[in-house]
Amino acid sequence: MVAGNGADWGRRITSFRFSPRRFLSNEGTKEFVEELLQDLKSEKVTEQRKISTLTLFLEFPLLLCPDAESGEQTAEILLDMFSQTPNSAKFLTLKCHLLLAIETLLISTDSFKEDVKAAQELLSLLMQLASDLNDKKQGEALRPLRITACEGLRELESCYPGLLSQKLELLYSMRQQEMTAAHQSYTLLYSVALKNAVQLLAQRGAPTDGALKEMISRNEGFLWHAAENTRGGLSVTGEQFLLLPANGGTKELKSILSLLLEDLYLLTSVSQSSLLWQLIQVVAIIRTLSPVIFKSQLVRLFGTMDISLFHSILQMKGLFTDSLFTAEDESFLLKRLVGMTQHPLLSTPVKLFYIDCLLHFPENRPLNSNTEENLPVLLSVQMTASLFPTVFHDNSTMLSRQNLLSLVYLENEGPETERGMGYLSEHIMSLHAIVLYNTNREFTATFFRTVFLFVRYFNFSETLMEDMIQKILELYRKNAALAPYLINLINQTHKLLNVPSWSIALSKALQSLIVELPFQRLAPPMLHWHLKVLARIAKENAISQNSSIQLLLNIALCTDLCSSGDWKTGNAILSVCKSILRHQQLDAIFAILADLLQYLLLHFEDIDIQERARFYYMLLANLSKDKLTTILSMTSTVGQSKTKTLSSIMSEDENFSSLMTIHATEQPVLQLRRLNDEVCALPVYTGLLSEEFTTGCCLKEYYEQFANSPAPSALTLQYLLAFTNNVRPQDHKLFCIELQFEQSDSSYEPIQVINVPCLFIERQPEVVSLTLEPRLPCPTALSVTATYSTEDGATYQSQLQPLKISFCDIFLPLPLLTAWPLKAQCQLFEELWQSFQPDTADLYAESLFCFSLSQQSLSDFVHNAFARFVVSSHSDVYKIGIFLLPKFHMLMQMKVLDDTASIRIRTDNWEVLPHLSSYLKERIARQ
């Protein structure tokens, strides 16, 4: 017993029905089925609920019983239940549902086979129930059960054609004897069995003359494997197997068919059409059976108001054509059909169906036999005189009538046709008037569809097409928000016609309209629509875009568009530009487009728009048309392929992966050699100080120059960038060389990269200037990396030998003010020497360095070590003043005494002393 009351259970069932798979994946199929079966067996559950449960098996058999085995088992359980339920009117509906559920389960799970016990049981049960003719045994109350059994047999026969083909005699006799209203089911059952039996016989080929008669009068067992030897599903169309028995062989069959047709009116209309369909097929297969049998029904069918009966007559027309319908009959039927399409008392969906039938009317002498719409030959302009669409019709009726009439007018000529076409145009104009004054979405969409149809059929008439364009322009002028409809119309008509001249003419006219609009009409939000339209027009390379771009330029220049910086507007303008770049020949509009893009990238107050404008500008200025198109065509794909194309465009090489990566070289390809420039650039200090040199204010002014001047405290070293030895041939030409410098410590400011455009091995090495900004004066080593491209487009990165900046490289002479004479240097030296007393500040230091040196070698030594820095050199005492960036000094006084050189050193930064001593030692070693 399932927990939960009625409402709860109801909700579960509803959620199961809405999405069975999800329900079952949450709940588990087996458990749910168990639950359902328990419910069915339980006595406490109401009958209504049991019926609902059975309906679930009826509708979702494969989900509840996924395999043949479970299908069989469940069917057996239900069969048991059926036999145990008493035969009273109270359980009638339940028993009917049980029967149907069992049958559905067995058929759907493919378990309806001869060797399956449940199948055998079901079949015999159904036959047993059906055999109780005229309610003799079970009584009137259980008649619906009998009818259900017949329906069950009919469905079995439909699913397994030929199952009952050996019981035709029995079925016919049952049908004849049954007098109650249930005879309908027996008739339908017999008709299906008869048709399948005839089809089976035809497929087996060349039957003997008496085969038909024998078939009709046979009463044997069930033919379980009938359909297995034939193609699955005996289809209606496709190969028709025919039987051509001698005339005598069809006598019994003919009488059976006539009897069936006589009682046709006793059936409901759907059953009538179903029976007719089976009998039509039988007659179609048996060629010697004339369709004239149906003639008696024709008048009744011609005049029927019922759609399924009228459809039967159309089907007869299709299958039998002139065997049953003379030319007068055909014309009469066509007229009836046309009358039905406009009959005021038939519903709209039915009338639309009839118009469709009209366009697929089965003619006795058709001109072609495709499945598309064809106008029947007999359909004249007069016949369709009342089929004009009006604005009072619903959309589908308007469009289908317009479609039909267009086909009629294309096939016919004459004054009526002219007038008819004029009326069609007037209809479009009425719709146009409605759309002009309303924003009704339905009417708008219908109007554009009407235009589309009109253009499709009548694009040969220039006047009509021109009128149409004018009308559309009128709409757009009034309401620019119709832009999406217009763009859609242009796209669809473009695809439609072989020569898309109309859509181009419309685009041109729209362009003229938009570019002539006054500025008031070109403000957002309307502006966005106009730009959208212009972007679409820009795709037509038959249309010159000069005026469009001119308009954009004007609004950019003359309105506050750029200063307001609205991203949407900018984006819309750029879409137009992009369209132009992608689709147009750029020669004629190059200058003006470049102007526009340049203006945008300079003045539009939105970074993204500026960037994109710059991008387009660069593309425009640098790339050829093909490359432009290719790049811009890749918009919708993911970034990967875009970069793919970009690099392949640059090198015109398919092998993009190698182009993507930067390769590292093993050996250094380049080297930097110090250019020993005697005259190296000295930092220039511009001071605002006095011209006159007076001894007194020397030091003060000297220091002031550091404070006041904005000069960079940097020094420049020159190097030669050259190739190393053993360079590969592909590296003989290097491009876009970038030198990156990395320091191991932070004693210098970060060094800017140096760019060298190209370096060829056969040419001179390049001179590069390395600018150093020391924070502290000390030697250092820089690691240098060079990134460059070779001629084949690949990019390499090469590590150069580390660049040593030695201490002597950063020596600078004392920076004198430009106004001072050279002799001021001595004075400065003296004053500095005095001020560098060690006690006065922490950083000041004094040191003494001695080494052996002869008197003669002194001048050489000083010259080699401190050439540019000698301040004075008289009486064998050399005074050397060195300036170290950022603002430190080294002052030395050197003399030789007894073959020993002594250097008195004073500095305002004791940290330089170790470096100086290393330098001196190195210099000494070099002597």
Added chain:
Amino acid sequence: MAIRGLWLISHEKGGIGVVRFSRRYPTVEKRAKAFNGDSYVTIPEDDLFLPALLTELGLTDPDKNFVEYRDSCSRINKTSVYALPVGEGNLWPVLAIPNKDLVYVCVPLVEQSMNPLPPLITISGISEAFTFLAGLMGFINSGQKNETDLCAKVAQLPVLLTQACPLGSPTDSNLQGLLDSNMGGPGNQIQKQPAWKTSKYKGKAQVKVCISEKVKCMQYDKRDITDMWQVHGTVTCKCDLEEAMPHVIVSLNLPANGSPLQDILVHPCVASLDSAVLTSSSVDLTDDSAFSGPYKFPFTPPLDWFNLCYYTSQVPVPPILGFYQLQEEELKLKITVNLKLHESVKNGFEYCEARIPFFNRGSITHFEHKLSYGQLEVLREKGVLVWVIGQKFPKSLEISLTGTVIFGSMSHLQQPSNPICTGNTAYVKLYFRIPDYTLSGCYTDQHSVQVFSSAKPKIITSRELISSDYYIWNSKASAPVVYRSPFL
């Protein structure tokens, strides 16, 4: 000829749909797989079926201006048959018929390959689907039009369908009849019983025949536009007879010189028909047929009211002729309405009134008028003038109304609007009913109804003329034209 599935979907404006009822037929689905081969597409579960259907019908996103999928101009629906994109392909043919707030959906079996799509006329199950949905619609629409009633009816559907269409092949589309059925008669008759007669009648024998004619009219009062009017009639019948299979013959008569009845369509229970009855058709420009009655319809009646036949007729004049003039002067509207009853028409109405609506202008604040006959009612908020003419026209048969209408401020929310009536395009709509009269002159009486039955039944005949879409357009402005013939 079978159905793969059936749905009843209710749809609120705003795109939310609910599946009220659904029924699938798995055995038919199995046959579909065999017939359609590679072109077979499974019917998805309801949770996928519903949104696909609503999208295809264009019922989603009602607030969005242009949605390419829904509004593209190349997407032209010429029938009620749709292809739903579901998963691996398109589910076709899906017959979907909207009716009031519900959508009735049915997918019939196609007994052939669907690649290429076969024309609808070759699909034997399509008309069955139409008929079945019509029966379902008739069942749902009978009775009260409220939510509780709808729920009750939907609850009855599962059991009804098990009777009417147990395994996918419909046997009966008259669901209402099945509900009322009480088993017909016992089984030992000499004659076969009709399958569509589901119960028996016990009581006084009577036969009622009613001819109801409707007249449509569009009058323009302009020289270059032809006025149009059309008459169509329905003959309904109810036979309360105790026999299982009585035979009845109803004859329709026309007066001398009456225009013949055209486009006659008969109920399936009509056993046979004289082909002369079918010769006259509105499709022909000139009517050559000499036949003008009596039109005999022999039939075996079902139990309840049923439509015996439909017809149309071309009468020489419309019953009420008139003109309407509306002109705008400063901020006021000056109107003149003139109506004249044709002398050949019976001057005896159950009701007759003219409604004069004003769209896109706001509510009426003031109406000065001069009336030659009848009474006037002003519905201010709705912007409508109602001229009640009453039970008869005066002796002169001509009446007129002139006046000036002044409107108040427009609050756009309440304003009655109409997309067609913009500017000075306006109409007067007439509502009237004339009992015991038909415009075509068609009548039937006690002598024209023959009943072959043991009891002598009482025969009650009646007829009426009702207006339907009877418009008189403002002749001083443009009006949408309805009927045009290239041959006039």
